[in-house]
Amino acid sequence: MNSSSSSNLRDSKTVIAAKTFISGGLAGICAKTAVAPLDRVKILLQAHNQHYKHLGVFSTVKHVVLKEGFTGLYQGNGVQMLRIFPYAAIQFLSYEQLKKVAKHIPFFNHSPNISKLICGSLAGLTAVLITYPLDMIRARLAFQVKGEAIYDGIIHTIQSIRHLEGGTRGLYQGIVPTILGMAPYAGLSFSSFEMLKNFALDTFPDLLGKPCPQNTGGLVLIMPAKLVCGGLAGAIAQTISYPLDVVRRKMQLSGMIVKSESEVFHYPRGWLGVLVDVYRENGVIKGLYRGMSINYIRIMPTVAISFATYETAKQAFGLDTGVDR
Numbered sequence: 039m040n041s042s043s044s045s046n047l048r049d050s051k052t053v054i055a056a057k058t059f060i061s062g063g064l065a066g067i068c069a070k071t072a073v074a075p076l077d078r079v080k081i082l083l084q085a086h087n088q089h090y091k092h093l094g095v096f097s098t099v100k101h102v103v104l105k106e107g108f109t110g111l112y113q114g115n116g117v118q119m120l121r122i123f124p125y126a127a128i129q130f131l132s133y134e135q136l137k138k139v140a141k142h143i144p145f146f147n148h149s150p151n152i153s154k155l156i157c158g159s160l161a162g163l164t165a166v167l168i169t170y171p172l173d174m175i176r177a178r179l180a181f182q183v184k185g186e187a188i189y190d191g192i193i194h195t196i197q198s199i200r201h202l203e204g205g206t207r208g209l210y211q212g213i214v215p216t217i218l219g220m221a222p223y224a225g226l227s228f229s230s231f232e233m234l235k236n237f238a239l240d241t242f243p244d245l246l247g248k249p250c251p252q253n254t255g256g257l258v259l260i261m262p263a264k265l266v267c268g269g270l271a272g273a274i275a276q277t278i279s280y281p282l283d284v285v286r287r288k289m290q291l292s293g294m295i296v297k298s299e300s301e302v303f304h305y306p307r308g309w310l311g312v313l314v315d316v317y318r319e320n321g322v323i324k325g326l327y328r329g330m331s332i333n334y335i336r337i338m339p340t341v342a343i344s345f346a347t348y349e350t351a352k353q354a355f356g357l358d359t360g361v362d363r
Contacts, residue, residue: 061351069341078111121176124165156225231341284327285316
């Protein structure tokens with residue numbers, strides 16, 4: 039291979055990676071914007087906000103609008119958008135790159151489902167480690183209530199956490215349960231979607247498939263099928279990892295009890311201690327799975343829109359998204 043061909047190959051790989059990165063970022067923005075109000079309510083319920091802890095999902099939505107106005111449902115969404123584009127972009131790009139690496143490992147060639155599970159888990163971990171502080175900040179802003187705000191914005195939140203809660207370390211509260219929960223969640227999301235997609239195209243190719251835009255002879259899912267497969271994948275993944283998501287939120291929001299510089303912040307017990315405390319205080323349904331009903335309502339369209347947007351964007355960029363064995 040001459041230098042010109044090698045250069046073109048590198049350029050081609052760079053372009054593909056850039057298109058994949060952008061497709062992933064767009065997928066994250068579309069998905070999270072669509073369910074932003076449900077995200078806010080989920081955080082309020084998970085951490086037992088004093089104004090809404092005795093309410094259900096729909097009554098919380100109603101009271102947020104009455105107390106804080108319609109824009110209250112989108113509180114914290116600005117930083118969410120700053121976080122979600124790089125998060126989703128890194129996650130999808132990492133997944134695609136890891137799948138290529140896995141193809142060169144004999145074990146994974148004989149176990150494609152395990153390969154996708156591991157690649158999805160590693161992709162999720164990569165994305166969350168890079169963008170975690172933004173998730174922390176977004177949770178703080180979404181949890182506070184209008185008229186009782188502790189933080190004035192993103193910069194003030196960062197400064198307050200670093201000053202009152204142990205420096206940069208404070209921005210990573212809850213990172214351990216996040217990592218423990220992200221591995222199965224991301225892995226199951228990607229692998230479940232891939233398996234459901236393959237099943238749909240293998241079983242109902244005429245009903246649920248259409249010719250691949252790249253004319254490779256393969257099929258891609260029609261939009262409704264993408265949404266259904268994505269929604270089911272999200273439900274499966276979240277059911278298993280949800281208790282650790284509750285622990286993560288509890289740890290992220292623990293420092294909001296500190297309202298002045300004269301107060302001393304004490305780190306909460308480790309993630310396992312928080313998990314046990316939640317169980318002892320509120321049990322399984324009202325504790326470890328608190329807010330799960332809204333999470334099903336939230337996560338199914340989130341993952342559905344995310345995967346559907348991602349695959350549609352890849353097709354628009356001329357990247358093949360047919361059946362992947």
